[in-house]
Amino acid sequence: MTETHHAPLPDEYPSSRQPTSSTYSRYKKFVLPLIGLFTLVLAYTTNVAKPVSNSTFHVPASPQCKKPQAYRPSFNKSxxxxxxxxxxxxxxxxxxxxxxxxxxxxxxxxxxxxxxxxxxxxxxxxxxxxxxxxxxxxxxxxxxxxxxxxxxxxxxxxxxxxxxxxxxxxxxxxxxxxxxxxxxxxxxxxxxxxxxxxxxxxxxxxxxxxxxxxxxxxxxxxxxxxxxxxxxxxxxxxxxxxxxxxxxxxxxxxxxxxxxxxxxxxxxxxxxxxxxxxxxxxxxxxxxxxxKGYVDVRIAVHGHGGHSSVQPDHTTIGVASELIFMMENHPFEYDFSLDNPIYDVLQCAAEHSSFLPPHVREAILKAPVDESKRKVLTEFAASHPDIRDLIRTTRAIDVINGGVKANALPGLTSFIVNHRVDIHSSVNETIENDLYWARVIAEKHGYGLTFHDEVIIPETKLGHISLASEKMLEPAxxxxxxxxxxxxxxxxxxxxxxxxxxxxxxxxxxxxxxxxxxxxxxxxxxxxxxxxxxxxxxxxxxxxxxxxxxxxxxxxxxxxxxxxxxxxxxxxxxxxxxxxx
Ligand SMILES: [Zn+2]
Structure with a gap:
């Protein structure tokens, strides 16, 4: 961005109504999955992907994607x-x-x-x-x-x-x-x-x-x-x-x-x-x-602070970082189950158009009767990030805070994990997964572990890791x-x-x-x-x-x-x- 001038605020917008930047991040979470299929289509219909020959795959005789019967209103004056x-x-x-x-x-x-x-x-x-x-x-x-x-x-x-x-x-x-x-x-x-x-x-x-x-x-x-x-x-x-x-x-x-x-x-x-x-x-x-469902999990590593000249092997920032590292490197598993509504869209695309590669079309259409084809379909979906996120629970570390001073050990490092819960999973299962990784790190570093008021591992001399869930919403x-x-x-x-x-x-x-x-x-x-x-x-x-x-x-x-x-x-x-x- 080279432009530095800002548009003056019209008078009717008092400064208290200034938008916050987080509003814009919602674009990614809401709109992108919707257009995921579009990017897929674009990839295969523009020169990003090679044109696909229709000759190597034939649509089965009894298509599953059928036009619904049209309902014409008899009162249709306007x-x-x-x-x-x-x-x-x-x-x-x-x-x-x-x-x-x-x-x-x-x-x-x-x-x-x-x-x-x-x-x-x-x-x-x-x-x-x-x-x-x-x-x-x-x-x-x-x-x-x-x-x-x-x-x-x-x-x-x-x-x-x-x-x-x-x-x-x-x-x-x-x-x-x-x-x-x-x-x-x-x-x-x-x-x-x-x-x-x-x-x-x-x-x-x-x-x-x-x-x-x-x-x-x-x-x-x-x-x-x-x-x-x-x-x-x-x-x-x-x-x-x-x-x-x-x-x-x-x-x-x-x-x-x-x-x-x-x-x-x-x-x-x-x-x-x-x-x-x-x-x-x-x-x-x-x-x-x-x-999909929704849950935010607030995770905090509580230490005892102190002067940074006398330090533990890992500060609360280090422990939190390792937990984040573990979580990001162990994403939730994905699986394309055929009752996912996205399957219906892909089925129509496979049956009635030729923009998808023949092996993918075949995988889509045979998936209901051939487990190996369902796996091919799963891998195909997983190779497109927008579609992959529709077949698994996602985990995004969106906020982090820790430390206040260069010569003081951080007594507290906290972060928020935002999840969109897969339609076949639940808020509980999602939290369990976060708790699993928190326990791994707590045990490795000798920290206690709590979930809301429940003590899972008692507080140690180093401190404890706490988890709390909020804004829970099960998949619709x-x-x-x-x-x-x-x-x-x-x-x-x-x-x-x-x-x-x-x-x-x-x-x-x-x-x-x-x-x-x-x-x-x-x-x-x-x-x-x-x-x-x-x-x-x-x-x-x-x-x-x-x-x-x-x-x-x-x-x-x-x-x-x-x-x-x-x-x-x-x-x-x-x-x-x-x-x-
Ligand atoms: Zn809206």
């Missing part, structure tokens, strides 16, 4: 308007752009709304903006606020015996780093629409004001068309998803649980992946139906990719993209699969409300767009936005017409 009308698109861009212009940034730590409403003034502007922009939504739906800022919209259905459909999204956005404000092509809160590219620019354009607006626009259009819903439709919108949903989703989900009870929702749709274009004619809609329950609820969801996606959006593109093929996130959306608080949770935004998202999420130049193509509006419209009607729980 589908064509939403997707193809110029004026509708212009209006829709305006609505999205207006929401982007309200900078609802959220930091890593924030005051409770009750303690400082002023801090959240942008959020109240956003609520007002919704009232003005969606008059029918606001006259037909009940609007409630939970914890001051969380929004619940309820569109009461005519048949209260049917389970409601729940749509989610979050009002907040990741802060814009003021130091690189100038590197944005268009100002980050301009919501600028660029006609030549069809892009809407700005923070939140793709994460996830697009989704929030699509939900409101879809319902506004149904109301414009005089549609009456048989099934209750609920929108639940948090306001601090980007800082773990601690005040928003964590309050909204219990509110709904209290009102409707456990397993009371037909389905839950939240932000997530969209359609991946795997090659020229192959589109895979990977609806994320699983998420895997939502089904078969059965009634899935069929309507996948069938709506299939109809929208195969039969409507890509109808003119000859040879285009759309498949719908599950998918896996290594991060977590606000849905982590909603597990009790439905087993059918799909994290999906109905747009085609190229690699260069996804890369800008949480980063500079966030943007979305306007056509990917109107397709998401159409999805909300069609999905509500389809569940009303075909759903029977």
């Amino acid at each position: 589908v064509n308007l939403i997707l193809n009308d110029k004026q509708f698109k212009i209006d829709s861009i305006k609505k999205l752009s207006g929401a982007i212009q309200i900078p609802t940034e959220i930091n890593d730590t924030n005051p409770l709304p009750d303690d400082d409403l002023e801090y959240y003034s942008e959020f109240f502007k956003l609520h007002k903006y919704f009232e003005e922009t969606f008059p029918l939504v606001h006259s037909h739906l009940k609007v409630e606020k939970v914890n001051q800022l969380g929004l619940i919209y309820t569109w009461e259905g005519t048949d209260p015996s049917l389970k409601p459909i729940l749509f989610m999204a979050h009002q907040d956005v990741v802060p814009v780093n003021r130091e690189i404000w100038d590197s944005w092509q268009y100002p980050p809160f301009s919501g600028y629409y660029e006609q030549e590219t069809d892009y809407v620019w700005g923070r939140g354009s793709n994460d996830c004001k697009n989704l929030m607006l699509a939900e409101l626009e879809g319902i506004e259009q149904l109301l414009t068309d005089g549609y009456r819903t048989k099934r209750t439709v609920i929108l639940s919108m948090g306001f601090d998803e980007e800082s773990s949903g601690f005040m928003g989703a964590k309050a909204l989900a219990p509110f709904l649980l209290e009102r409707y009870g456990p397993d009371s929702m037909f389905s839950i749709i939240d932000e997530g992946a969209g359609l991946l274009r795997l090659d020229k004619n192959l589109y895979i809609a990977a609806a994320v139906n699983a998420e 329950p895997v939502s089904p990719t078969a059965g009634h609820v899935w069929e309507i969801f996948a069938g709506t996606v299939q109809n929208l993209f195969q039969n409507e959006i890509l109808a003119e593109q000859k040879d285009a093929d759309v498949y719908v699969t599950g998918g896996l996130f290594s991060g977590n959306t606000d849905t982590k608080y909603y597990w009790g409300l439905s087993r059918n949770i799909y994290r999906f935004v109905a747009g085609i998202f190229p690699f260069d767009q996804l890369r800008t999420i949480h980063s500079v130049n966030e943007h979305i193509s306007a056509s990917s936005h109107v397709s998401a509006v159409a999805f909300v419209y069609e999905y509500i009607v389809n569940v009303n017409e075909y759903g029977h729980d």
Whole structure:
């Protein structure tokens, strides 16, 4: 970086709202796994890898990756308007752009709304903006606020015996780093629409004001068309998803649980992946139906300090370093189990495209009946770091502190280990693994060992190593990719993209699969409300767009936005017409 000048802070951002750098590191943890498959595709479809001949491998006669049956709503008055009308698109861009212009940034730590409403003034502007922009939504739906800022919209259905459909999204956005404000092509809160590219620019354009607006626009259009819903439709919108949903989703989900009870929702749709274009004619809609778990383990080596002229063989820094060294050199094992949602995506790629090398395609397709092929598949996945991290628990040492003075022995060295827990493992198993290595080092150096209050090895004259876990979250329950609820969801996606959006593109093929996130959306608080949770935004998202999420130049193509509006419209009607729980 050669630029040294900093963009001046606009007046409306008081310094207390300055973003913290750790916010940006989340990009790596959340977005990269999602685009891991893209990098894989790029590697094999650009000149990074040699072109692959299709002649040496033949797809089996009975493919496993099949197109779902398309569900076409009989009430579809505005589908064509939403997707193809110029004026509708212009209006829709305006609505999205207006929401982007309200900078609802959220930091890593924030005051409770009750303690400082002023801090959240942008959020109240956003609520007002919704009232003005969606008059029918606001006259037909009940609007409630939970914890001051969380929004619940309820569109009461005519048949209260049917389970409601729940749509989610979050009002907040990741802060814009003021130091690189100038590197944005268009100002980050301009919501600028660029006609030549069809892009809407700005923070939140793709994460996830697009989704929030699509939900409101879809319902506004149904109301414009005089549609009456048989099934209750609920929108639940948090306001601090980007800082773990601690005040928003964590309050909204219990509110709904209290009102409707456990397993009371037909389905839950939240932000997530969209359609991946795997090659020229192959589109895979990977609806994320699983998420890895999470746990931070705080490890501290407690010594007795003293003058550094009289020293032990290893200071607490040395002991901590050796423990870190051991952990990093003994990563968690990986194994590609075939119930991993990523397998479905790879299976579609193997059956319906030729970009993967023949031996890999063969391994993918024969893995269910041939253990040696499953091992080949495992090694293939492990050779791509982004995919490898979806088939194992990860361990990253993210923070370290130790020592204060050159001539004083460090009495304490501590560090934090961040884990993303494999879908087949658990928080406990993960902690056990850390404890194992801590014990190895404690025994080697003659230290005691504790886990929270439990003494595993008593304190010694040198000191002890302590472990404590926090922010534990088990891997999310895997939502089904078969059965009634899935069929309507996948069938709506299939109809929208195969039969409507890509109808003119000859040879285009759309498949719908599950998918896996290594991060977590606000849905982590909603597990009790439905087993059918799909994290999906109905747009085609190229690699260069996804890369800008949480980063500079966030943007979305306007056509990917109107397709998401159409999805909300069609999905509500389809569940009303075909759903029977
Ligand atoms: Zn988001």
